[in-house]
Each structure stands twice: as structure tokens, then as C-alpha cells.
Amino acid sequence: xxxxxxxxxxxxxxxxxxxxxxxxxxxxxxxxxxxxxxxxxxxxxxxxxxxxxxxxxxxxxxxxxxxxxxxxxxxxxxxxxxxxxxxxxxxxxxxxxxxxxxxxxxxxxxxxxxxxxxxxxxxxxxxxxxxxxxxxxxxxxxxxxxxxxxxxxxxxxxxxxxxxxxxxxxxxxxxxxxxxxxxxxxxxxxxxxxxxxxxxxxxxxxxxxxxxxxxxxxxxxxxxxxxxxxxxxxxxxxxxxxxxxxxxxxxxxxxxxxxxxxxxxxxxxxxxxxxxxxxxxxxxxxxxxxxxxxxxxxxxxxxxxxxxxxxxxxxxxxxxxxxxxxxxxxxxxxxxxxxxxxxxxxxxxxxxxxxxxxxxxxxxxxxxxxxxxxxxxxxxxxxxxxxxxxxxxxxxx
Amino acid sequence: xxxxxxxxxxxxxxxxxxxxxxxxxxxxxxxxxxxxxxxxxxxxxxxxxxxxxxxxxxxxxxxxxxxxxxxxxxxxxxxxxxxxxxxxxxxxxxxxxxxxxxxxxxxxxxxxxxxxxxxxxxxxxxxxxxxxxxxxxxxxxxxxxxxxxxxxxxxxxxxxxxxxxxxxxxxxxxxxxxxxxxxxxxxxxxxxxxxxxxxxxxxxxxxxxxxxxxxxxxxxxxxxxxxxxxxxxxxxxxxxxxxxxxxxxxxxxxxxxxxxxxxxxxxxxxxxxxxxxxxxxxxxxxxxxxxxxxxxxxxxxxxxxxxxxxxxxxxxxxxxxxxxxxxxxxxxxxxxxxxxxxxxxxxxxxxxxxxxxxxxxxxxxxxxxxxxxxxxxxxxxxxxxxxxxxxxxxxxx
Numbered sequence: 001x002x003x004x005x006x007x008x009x010x011x012x013x014x015x016x017x018x019x020x021x022x023x024x025x026x027x028x029x030x031x032x033x034x035x036x037x038x039x040x041x042x043x044x045x046x047x048x049x050x051x052x053x054x055x056x057x058x059x060x061x062x063x064x065x066x067x068x069x070x071x072x073x074x075x076x077x078x079x080x081x082x083x084x085x086x087x088x089x090x091x092x093x094x095x096x097x098x099x100x101x102x103x104x105x106x107x108x109x110x111x112x113x114x115x116x117x118x119x120x121x122x123x124x125x126x127x128x129x130x131x132x133x134x135x136x137x138x139x140x141x142x143x144x145x146x147x148x149x150x151x152x153x154x155x156x157x158x159x160x161x162x163x164x165x166x167x168x169x170x171x172x173x174x175x176x177x178x179x180x181x182x183x184x185x186x187x188x189x190x191x192x193x194x195x196x197x198x199x200x201x202x203x204x205x206x207x208x209x210x211x212x213x214x215x216x217x218x219x220x221x222x223x224x225x226x227x228x229x230x231x232x233x234x235x236x237x238x239x240x241x242x243x244x245x246x247x248x249x250x251x252x253x254x255x256x257x258x259x260x261x262x263x264x265x266x267x268x269x270x271x272x273x274x275x276x277x278x279x280x281x282x283x284x285x286x287x288x289x290x291x292x293x294x295x296x297x298x299x300x301x302x303x304x305x306x307x308x309x310x311x312x313x314x315x316x317x318x319x320x321x322x323x324x325x326x327x328x329x330x331x332x333x334x335x336x337x338x339x340x341x342x343x344x345x346x347x348x349x350x351x352x353x354x355x356x357x358x359x360x361x362x363x364x365x366x367x368x369x370x371x372x373x374x375x376x377x378x379x380x381x382x383x384x385x386x387x388x389x390x391x392x393x394x395x396x397x
Numbered sequence: 398x399x400x401x402x403x404x405x406x407x408x409x410x411x412x413x414x415x416x417x418x419x420x421x422x423x424x425x426x427x428x429x430x431x432x433x434x435x436x437x438x439x440x441x442x443x444x445x446x447x448x449x450x451x452x453x454x455x456x457x458x459x460x461x462x463x464x465x466x467x468x469x470x471x472x473x474x475x476x477x478x479x480x481x482x483x484x485x486x487x488x489x490x491x492x493x494x495x496x497x498x499x500x501x502x503x504x505x506x507x508x509x510x511x512x513x514x515x516x517x518x519x520x521x522x523x524x525x526x527x528x529x530x531x532x533x534x535x536x537x538x539x540x541x542x543x544x545x546x547x548x549x550x551x552x553x554x555x556x557x558x559x560x561x562x563x564x565x566x567x568x569x570x571x572x573x574x575x576x577x578x579x580x581x582x583x584x585x586x587x588x589x590x591x592x593x594x595x596x597x598x599x600x601x602x603x604x605x606x607x608x609x610x611x612x613x614x615x616x617x618x619x620x621x622x623x624x625x626x627x628x629x630x631x632x633x634x635x636x637x638x639x640x641x642x643x644x645x646x647x648x649x650x651x652x653x654x655x656x657x658x659x660x661x662x663x664x665x666x667x668x669x670x671x672x673x674x675x676x677x678x679x680x681x682x683x684x685x686x687x688x689x690x691x692x693x694x695x696x697x698x699x700x701x702x703x704x705x706x707x708x709x710x711x712x713x714x715x716x717x718x719x720x721x722x723x724x725x726x727x728x729x730x731x732x733x734x735x736x737x738x739x740x741x742x743x744x745x746x747x748x749x750x751x752x753x754x755x756x757x758x759x760x761x762x763x764x765x766x767x768x769x770x771x772x773x774x775x776x777x778x779x780x781x782x783x784x785x786x787x788x789x790x791x792x793x794x
Binding site: 012014017019021024025027028032033036037039040041043044045046048049050051052057083084085086087090094110113114115117118119121122123125126127128129135160207209215216217218219220233234235236237238239240242246247248249250251252263264265266267268269270271273341346348350351 | 424441447454481612617637738
């Protein structure tokens with residue numbers, strides 16, 4: 001049985017804050033500062049250029065990729081870190097489209113994270129030649145899969161509602177129609193068990209700064225199924241994806257397997273923070289994590305619904321149909337969230353009307369949920385959100 | 398007059414090492430560790446998601462972009478940090494091609510950094526429709542500019558030989574033929590004065606981990622001339638380049654000006670290191686820097702040529718025709734560089750036969766050059782490179 005009191009002790013959480021926003025930016029693992037300081041002072045400072053070999057910098061994207069592979073049900077050697085989620089999505093999508101040259105449709109849903117839709121739109125424009133992004137409501141994805149679809153591109157857990165797609169069933173349906181799949185695991189990796197290989201996923205991408213706690217702007221990852229790894233053609237063909245980067249040949253030749261999805265020089269300081277953050281996962285059983293997360297969500301939903309009839313649940317009640325976050329809707333969602341934050345309960349407002357909270361058993365326990373429900377109940381029952389200080393929107397949230 | 402003894406004291410240089418490889422990875426500025434520790438402990442640790450506003454994380458790519466703009470002769474407000482150089486190059490190139498829709502040729506040279514050529518090749522393949530990358534020898538670029546060329550894509554200072562293109566003349570020639578320019582400043586920014594605006598450059602990209610000393614994997618930058626800033630269409634259309642990223646609209650609308658070249662979440666730890674590194678430039682006059690760099694290169698060339706007749710100079714002697722690095726050729730270049738490194742003089746081997754050393758007055762002085770020349774003379778005069786330990790190639794250098 002995973003000891004979640006022990007994992008909670010591995011984080012440096014601010015006094016008096018109940019942090020229900022690890023699904024946006026995970027908290028600071030206690031060992032991260034020392035690991036990054038080591039990378040700066042002992043590695044960069046003392047080894048300088050030699051750090052690429054002597055400190056193992058060049059191998060970090062693959063080495064940490066293997067550790068993430070273990071968390072998402074991927075085969076070892078088929079995940080690599082680098083760039084941002086938007087860039088990794090573009091790579092996966094471009095490669096997948098290239099493998100279905102007679103088809104022109106990217107199918108996605110209106111609940112997908114907008115950047116995924118934007119990147120797909122940009123790629124379609126660059127490709128020209130009739131490529132289009134088609135979006136349907138999340139619940140209509142299955143029926144929209146037909147033999148015009150080249151790629152089914154979905155975020156497994158909806159960033160706004162927490163609704164979770166059935167990866168196995170939709171991948172099967174896509175393959176049945178001759179399409180490939182690109183799964184965005186932004187709200188999956190580290191949130192619950194993912195079974196990429198067992199589901200037959202073709203490509204997957206994700207970020208590390210949410211449930212994997214790598215810090216602000218931590219690098220993204222990409223997975224390519226072994227059956228595609230040596231045939232997928234990179235659109236972003238950078239030197240570190242070359243078969244022999246340091247031969248400095250003038251012609252591009254894609255590297256072996258997942259290495260071809262590397263592009264430029266990897267961000268070593270961010271990777272060092274990620275390396276420390278991944279240590280928290282040693283000894284965590286993802287099934288225990290999932291069970292604990294479901295219990296926290298059930299407790300939160302029951303508490304909020306009992307105390308706050310004006311808040312409308314936007315997240316599925318069924319366990320299998322949701323990720324690890326719970327959203328309620330209210331026309332004053334922005335002000336309510338500001339009032340919550342002012343009382344030390346930190347979640348996210350998501351436009352236009354969503355109060356989103358993430359439940360991460362690594363550092364959130366039942367006592368935190370009791371506190372959060374109490375604060376929300378007080379705000380709703382006493383209309384504490386009705387305060388001009390909570391109405392002015394900050395530039396970003 | 399710039400006080401280079403003072404700037405040298407701002408770096409944490411390993412005892413006994415003469416570091417002539419700042420053109421590959423700049424050394425550690427003394428204040429970087431503390432600045433990154435602050436970003437980790439005080440900002441990430443205490444503010445968590447609030448750091449995006451309260452610690453100013455979201456604005457860092459623009460704020461530091463302005464500081465870099467001042468070093469490359471760019472207009473304030475038209476440089477932004479993010480991603481890697483390869484990605485930024487792809488963005489610039491895709492936007493430039495899009496602005497010359499009737500033309501199909503990217504013109505570059507065989508001395509360009511291979512990743513630039515690889516990214517251009519990948520973009521041409523994605524675009525299809527007859528797009529091609531054409532490369533000529535560096536000295537033949539001017540005569541190859543004709544009205545088939547959509548974009549002239551060059552690295553100003555050759556990564557291998559240090560040969561420097563005439564940015565003003567080639568930009569003028571490109572414009573005269575109706576083409577646009579994309580300049581890679583990897584070996585220019587922080588190496589000598591650059592005058593993007595005065596030269597009329599259309600797009601420019603560069604990295605920060607060489608002469609700007611931001612640390613391993615520090616972010617890249619991109620410049621778009623003000624006259625193109627609101628018309629350039631981003632191919633990598635990520636959410637942070639959207640007009641309103643936090644509205645989470647389903648449709649992409651490019652943000653104003655250089656903001657549209659942002660893509661995904663910026664790497665805050667790397668940006669914090671860059672912020673500290675840029676402080677070194679306060680009080681540095683780039684003309685002083687250039688004069689000091691030329692003097693160091695002249696001293697090095699004279700010393701090596703006097704002592705080592707077997708080493709053949711690959712870098713132009715003329716001041717205006719070179720960047721801030723000096724390369725010599727020798728069939729045993731790899732082993733010679735290993736022997737140099739073993740004696741604490743660190744430069745770079747570049748395939749197939751180049752011994753490359755960078756001269757950065759911020760932390761290299763005449764005494765360092767005397768020492769380097771002495772070490773090289775000893776190695777060459779006593780054939781110390783002829784040692785099996787120096788022949789085995791490490792995976793990366």
C-alpha cells in the first residue's frame with residue numbers, strides 16, 4: 001500500500017495553503033532545489049561543455065523518458081523529453097498525417113485544450129492541400145470516426161470538465177476505420193494509470209509540470225509506438241534527431257526510433273528539476289493513487305453538493321469517466337475562485353464559468369478536502385464572492 | 398572603457414582551466430545559482446501557480462527579449478524568448494516563405510549549421526508543392542541570389558570557420574531580388590555588435606547559451622522586423638501566441654506583434670538563469686568587446702602560427718570578415734583537442750578536422766591566450782596528440 005503521508009512529506013507546501021491546482025502546476029518537491037543547484041554549480045560551473053558527456057546531460061531526455069514510460073504504460077525506450085507540449089503535439093500529428101497520405105481530416109473534440117486545436121490548425125494551413133481539423137462534441141467522437149479521418153487527436157482527460165475518454169475503445173474504433181491516434185496526456189500522466197501500449201495508441205504527448213511536478217515550464221514528452229518508431233518521418237527535423245548529430249552532415253537522416261523526435265538542445269536545468277520530481281514516484285502504486293484520488297473526488301463532490309446547491313457539477317460522477325479533477329459551474333466562478341484563493345484554497349478558474357480543482361493524493365489528503373469544502377461552503381452561503389476585489393481579472397490565472 | 402577584469406570576476410571559472418569554448422556553452426555567471434534558487438524556492442515553492450502573475454513569469458520572455466534586443470540592434474518590443482533555436486528558425490522560415498507565396502527556393506550556404514539546413518528540409522517536405530532548399534558555398538551566396546529565391550537563410554558567423562557574412566550587403570541584395578532574410582545569430586549575439594534594424598533584417602533567431610551564458614539548454618530568441626510583426630502568420634500557432642490565451646477560444650487568432658511567435662509554456666528556470674546572465678552585460682560596450690575580441694584573436698593566430706606551422710588557419714584574417722572564434726585545421730584535430738583539454742585548455746573539435754576556439758573578452762584575457770598558445774605549441778612540437786588516450790572519440794563533444 002502506497003504511503004501517501006510519506007509522499008506528502010516530500011513536497012514543500014506553503015503554510016496555510018490547500019493546493020488543489022497540481023493539475024496546472026505541481027508543487028515543489030523538496031529535493032528539486034538541491035538537484036538543480038548541483039546541475040548549475042557542480043555540472044555547468046565545473047564541467048562546462050564537458051557536462052554534455054560527463055554529467056550525462058545528452059542522455060537525460062531518454063533516461064527520464066524511460067521513467068515516464070513506466071508511469072504511462074509505454075514500452076521502455078519509446079518516450080523522450082523535450083520542447084513544449086504544443087511542439088510535441090505538432091510533431092506527433094505531422095508524422096501521423098504523413099502515414100495516412102490519402103486522408104485529409106484530423107478529428108478532435110471541442111473539449112480539447114485549445115493549443116492542441118491551434119497547432120493542428122497551423123499544421124493544416126502549412127500542409128495546404130485540403131487538410132482540415134474537424135471538431136465534434138466530446139460525447140460524439142466515436143460516431144464521427146469514419147474513413148475520411150487520418151488522425152484522431154484527443155486529450156484523454158478534458159482540461160475543463162475532467163471528462164475522460166475511453167482510450168482503448170476510441171483507439172480501437174480509429175484503427176478499425178484505418179485512422180491513427182494522437183493522445184494528449186496532459187491531465188493523465190501521473191493522474192491515473194495510463195496503458196498506452198495495451199490500448200494500442202500510436203502517438204502520445206504530455207507535459208511534466210502538472211501531475212509530474214517538474215516546475216514551471218518543465219519539458220514535454222512524446223511517445224511513438226514501437227511499430228511506428230522507425231518509419232515516422234519527423235517534420236521538425238532538428239539536429240539532435242539526426243542519426244549522427246555530431247557528424248554535422250549537410251543532409252538529414254532521421255535517427256533510430258524515438259531519438260528522431262528530439263529537435264534542439266535540451267533544457268538541462270528543467271530536466272534536473274524533473275529528475276528530482278520523478279523520485280517522488282518511487283514506491284507509488286498507480287492503482288493506489290487512482291483509488292485515493294477517486295475517494296478524494298467523491299468526498300469533495302459530496303461535501304460541495306451538500307453545502308452549495310448553486311454549484312453545478314460539470315464532472316462525471318462515474319469513476320471511469322473522469323480524470324483526477326472536479327469542476328463546478330457558476331456564473332460567478334471567477335470571483336468565487338478569487339475568494340477561495342484569498343482563503344488559501346487554490347484551484348483554477350477556467351473560462352467562462354468553471355471552478356476547477358485537482359485531487360492529487362501525493363500531497364492532498366482527506367483533511368485538505370474537509371478544509372476546502374468548508375471554505376467553499378462559507379463563500380457560497382455568505383456570498384463572500386460578491387466583493388469588488390474578486391471581480392477584477394488578473395492578466396493570467 | 399569597459400572593465401573586462403570586472404566582467405571576468407562575475408564568472409565562476411574552474412581553477413586551472415582556460416575556457417575557449419564559450420562559443421559552445423558560456424560559463425556560469427556567479428549570480429545565476431542564487432537567481433535560479435530564488436525562482437525555485439521563493440517563486441515556485443511559495444507562489445505555485447500564482448508565480449505566473451506575481452513573479453512575472455509570463456512576462457519574462459518579452460522582458461528578457463528587450464534586453465537581448467539591445468545587444469543585437471533590434472527595436473525594443475520585437476524580440477521574444479522561447480523554445481530552441483531550431484524551432485525558432487522553423488517559425489521564422491515558415492512565416493517568411495508564407496510572405497513570398499509565388500517563390501519556392503530557400504537559399505542558404507554549406508557552412509550553415511546543419512540543424513538549420515535540416516529544419517529547412519523538413520519544412521520544405523511538409524509544404525510540398527515544389528519547395529526546395531538550395532545551398533551554395535559561403536563565398537558564392539551573393540551571386541546565387543536571384544528572383545527565384547523566397548528566403549535567404551544564413552548563419553551570420555560560420556560555426557566551423559568563423560567566417561562572417563556581410564549582413565547589410567546580403568540583406569540589401571536579397572531585398573533587391575524581392576527575397577526576405579532569416580539571420581541565425583547563434584555565433585553573433587554577444588560576440589560582436591549586430592545591427593538588425595540598421596541592416597533591414599526581416600527575421601532573426603539566436604541562442605542564449607553561447608555568448609550570452611544562459612546555461613545548458615537555455616531558451617532561444619526570435620526577432621521579427623516591426624514592418625512584418627503584425628502580418629507574419631505563425632506556422633507553430635501555440636496558445637501563448639494567441640491574441641487571448643486565457644480566453645480558451647476554439648479558434649486561433651494570432652496575437653499582436655512578436656507575441657504571436659510564442660508557442661507553449663516558457664521554461665522559467667532556464668529564463669531565470671538567463672536573467673542573471675544578462676546582468677553581466679550592464680556596462681559592457683559592444684564596440685569595446687569587439688575590439689578586445691579582435692586583439693585576442695590576432696594574438697592567438699600570431700602565437701599559434703609562429704609555433705605550429707602544421708596548423709592551417711581556417712578563419713579569415715580580416716577583422717570584418719570573421720566572428721569571435723578562430724579555427725585551425727589539422728588531420729589529427731580530434732586528438733589535438735583532447736590533448737589540449739587534458740592540459741586545461743578547452744575548445745571544440747568540429748568534424749572533420751577543425752580545432753575551434755572562441756575568444757570572449759568577458760572572461761578571456763591576454764594571459765589566457767599566452768597559456769593556450771603555450772599548451773598548443775607543446776602539444777604540436779612534441780607530438781603529444783599521438784597518444785591512444787586521445788584517439789577514442791566520446792559520444793558527443
